[in-house]
Amino acid sequence: MSKIGLLISGGIDSRVLKHMKPDYPRIHFTNDADVYEDDSAIFIDISSYESKAEGMMAEAQRLKDEQGFTNFCYGYHRKYPELDSVWGWTPEEDKPAEQPFREWYKHDIIRYASENDIDLRDCISCLSVHATVSSGDACGECYQCRQIEVAKQRLDSDEFDYSNVI
Numbered sequence: 362m363s364k365i366g367l368l369i370s371g372g373i374d375s376r377v378l379k380h381m382k383p384d385y386p387r388i389h390f391t392n393d394a395d396v397y398e399d400d401s402a403i404f405i406d407i408s409s410y411e412s413k414a415e416g417m418m419a420e421a422q423r424l425k426d427e428q429g430f431t432n433f434c435y436g437y438h439r440k441y442p443e444l445d446s447v448w449g450w451t452p453e454e455d456k457p458a459e460q461p462f463r464e465w466y467k468h469d470i471i472r473y474a475s476e477n478d479i480d481l482r483d484c485i486s487c488l489s490v491h492a493t494v495s496s497g498d499a500c501g502e503c504y505q506c507r508q509i510e511v512a513k514q515r516l517d518s519d520e521f522d523y524s525n526v527i
Contacts, residue, residue, distance in 0.1 A: 363431040371485040374436025377470050380479050390417050434459035439466045441511050449488040449504035468512035475523040494527055
């Protein structure tokens with residue numbers, strides 16, 4: 362029997378995945394700057410690792426070995442090519458994991474959230490400042506901030522109203 366863990370971060374993608382995959386055990390890797398809370402999540406401190414990616418990989422393997430997880434699900438989605446030189450952009454991933462958004466862009470995820478009344482206003486949206494989507498405190502320059510702006514522009518051009526979620 363497979364046991365798939367849902368990797369959550371406190372961002373938009375995680376919020377929508379929690380809605381889509383409510384029965385998956387939630388795993389939240391934490392570090393010093395992390396303020397996200399979810400009472401039902403398994404919290405794993407990765408602050409002792411040199412990099413977040415290294416810690417996540419090592420602890421994911423530990424979860425497989427010790428708790429019987431067979432795979433993980435997370436919110437990887439398509440990148441906007443026009444933002445490929447923006448700070449925080451990461452290259453395409455090809456990892457063996459469940460990635461329901463693999464063919465979606467951020468605007469597709471926000472559209473889904475709006476159509477399913479998934480409030481995104483308190484999701485963390487900035488790589489520089491631990492700011493929420495609705496706070497107005499985000500840097501506006503990092504990849505996550507910029508992709509939200511591109512997503513909004515695309516939704517606006519489609520005349521899609523997403524004001525119920527952002």
